Amino acid sequence: MRLTRQRPATAEEAALLDEKIRMTEVTISLVLRIGVTLSALIFILGLVITFIHHPSFASFSGSVSFHSLTSVNSSFPHSFSALESSVAAGRGSGIIVLGTMLLILTPILRVAVAVVSFSLEKDPAMTLVTIFVLLVLILSFILSGA
Amino acid sequence: MTPLDFVIAMGLISVVAGILGSLVGLGGGIIIVPVLTLLFHVDIRLAIGASIISVIATSSGAAAAYVRDKMTNLRAGMFLEVATTTGAVTGAYLTTILPARFLFILFGVVLAYSALATFQRRKAAQPLLVSNDRIANVLELHGEYYDEAEKETIVYKVTGTKLGLFMMYIAGLVSALLGIGSGALKVPAMDLAMHLPMKVSTATSNFMIGVTAAASAGVYFARGQIDPIIAAPVAIGILVGATLGSKVLGKITSKTVRLVFVVVLVAISFEMLQRGLF
Numbered sequence: 001m002r003l004t005r006q007r008p009a010t011a012e013e014a015a016l017l018d019e020k021i022r023m024t025e026v027t028i029s030l031v032l033r034i035g036v037t038l039s040a041l042i043f044i045l046g047l048v049i050t051f052i053h054h055p056s057f058a059s060f061s062g063s064v065s066f067h068s069l070t071s072v073n074s075s076f077p078h079s080f081s082a083l084e085s086s087v088a089a090g091r092g093s094g095i096i097v098l099g100t101m102l103l104i105l106t107p108i109l110r111v112a113v114a115v116v117s118f119s120l121e122k123d124p125a126m127t128l129v130t131i132f133v134l135l136v137l138i139l140s141f142i143l144s145g146a
Numbered sequence: 147m148t149p150l151d152f153v154i155a156m157g158l159i160s161v162v163a164g165i166l167g168s169l170v171g172l173g174g175g176i177i178i179v180p181v182l183t184l185l186f187h188v189d190i191r192l193a194i195g196a197s198i199i200s201v202i203a204t205s206s207g208a209a210a211a212y213v214r215d216k217m218t219n220l221r222a223g224m225f226l227e228v229a230t231t232t233g234a235v236t237g238a239y240l241t242t243i244l245p246a247r248f249l250f251i252l253f254g255v256v257l258a259y260s261a262l263a264t265f266q267r268r269k270a271a272q273p274l275l276v277s278n279d280r281i282a283n284v285l286e287l288h289g290e291y292y293d294e295a296e297k298e299t300i301v302y303k304v305t306g307t308k309l310g311l312f313m314m315y316i317a318g319l320v321s322a323l324l325g326i327g328s329g330a331l332k333v334p335a336m337d338l339a340m341h342l343p344m345k346v347s348t349a350t351s352n353f354m355i356g357v358t359a360a361a362s363a364g365v366y367f368a369r370g371q372i373d374p375i376i377a378a379p380v381a382i383g384i385l386v387g388a389t390l391g392s393k394v395l396g397k398i399t400s401k402t403v404r405l406v407f408v409v410v411l412v413a414i415s416f417e418m419l420q421r422g423l424f
Contacts, residue, residue: 005286024220025213025214025216025220026214028213028220029209029210029211029213029214030210032206032207032209032210032213033210035206036203036206036207036210036385039381040381040382040385043377043378043381043382044378044382046374046378047153047378047379050149050374050375051149051150054149057148057149057150058148058149058150059148059150060148060150060151061148062148064148064149065147065148066147066148066149066151066152066153066186066375067187069149069373069375070152070186070188070189070192070373070375070376071189072189072191072192072370074373074375076370076373076374076375078367078368078369078370078371078372079368092374093374093375094374096374096375096377096378097372097374097377099377099378099381100199100367100372100374100377100381101367103199103202103203103206103381104202104360104363104364104367105360106202106206106356107202107205107206107356107357107359107360108357108360110206110357111224111227111357114220114224125284125285126221126224126225126285129224129225129227129228129285130224132228133224133227133228133231133357136228136231136232136235136361137231137357137360137361139235140231140234140235140238140360140361140362140364140365141364143235143238143239143364143365144238144364144365144367144368145368
């Protein structure tokens with residue numbers, strides 16, 4: 001099997017390859033931009049809901065300390081099933097964790113985009129490289145047992 | 147301090163962390179972790195969870211611009227991710243075996259040495275014109291970028307892929323074990339071992355750290371280390387900062403980027419040594 005990238009034979013093919021490479025860059029950039037913008041909006045929504053549900057959190061000089069939310073005993077979802085019920089109940093903390101999931105998924109999605117792009121560029125070696133990275137990422141989530 | 151005060155303060159500090167992180171190719175954990183533990187007295191495990199989120203936010207926030215502007219070496223970055231992700235997955239399961247104190251001291255020393263080597267390369271750093279590296283040639287990892295500060299297109303060759311892969315594996319391992327320091331080893335791997343131009347090294351490191359962090363994020367989530375009230379302001383602040391920072395990298399000279407990076411590396415080295423020794 002040939003591993004090296006197919007060399008463009010004509011100037012036309014070279015221009016076509018350049019266009020494909022540019023497409024890859026633009027698509028990856030777009031996936032990252034959409035991912036961060038959406039997760040930022042979800043974070044803001046989650047914070048707003050948290051403060052609406054708990055008006056005592058939302059003052060500048062109240063008696064509630066943030067330490068009640070940032071100790072190792074604070075309760076927030078850390079499994080997919082707990083996340084699901086927390087979001088279904090409309091809790092702010094659940095919505096924020098959903099945002100972190102989207103944020104974590106963004107770089108993984110851009111690896112998936114690269115797999116497709118490199119196979120379209122007829123670049124077997126880089127396609128294998130990106131498939132390997134994608135599999136390791138998926139494996140890491142399966143092993144985590146979340 | 148109420149939760150609202152905390153969210154506002156953490157959000158503002160994170161903007162600064164995002165600007166710095168996007169410039170030097172690090173995740174901003176270097177600011178986030180000490181601020182959370184020393185200033186806000188938050189448990190170190192939650193601070194490390196926030197650091198992982200800050201790394202992913204810096205990476206995706208800045209890489210969107212760097213990839214579009216061709217500052218990132220996409221092929222080299224994705225090739226090296228083979229080693230960083232593998233390292234991150236192995237590291238996540240070594241945490242319980244290896245003593246953290248020993249690791250902090252070890253990497254503190256390694257980073258101090260990297261800082262010195264990176265500083266000494268400031269005069270010798272010329273783009274490589276010929277490369278005999280087989281892997282780099284077969285995979286066509288060489289590249290070019292337009293340097294806005296120099297007002298010229300810089301063409302460069304890549305070498306030292308095997309040493310680069312090894313250093314990237316260690317970088318992935320460290321990222322999972324300590325929650326910080328993954329970019330701190332990636333930039334020297336590309337600058338010192340593979341001879342990528344400094345700005346390409348930081349932009350490519352930026353591109354890669356998100357994937358490395360994502361490979362250990364699942365474990366941190368399952369262990370309950372990702373606290374929403376910390377994660378939200380950190381992520382929002384970092385995303386704003388990284389977007390601002392990514393507009394600056396093109397305009398400053400490679401020498402400035404190198405010097406800022408060395409200063410940050412010395413600071414991380416101190417932070418690690420301090421945590422290992424005291």
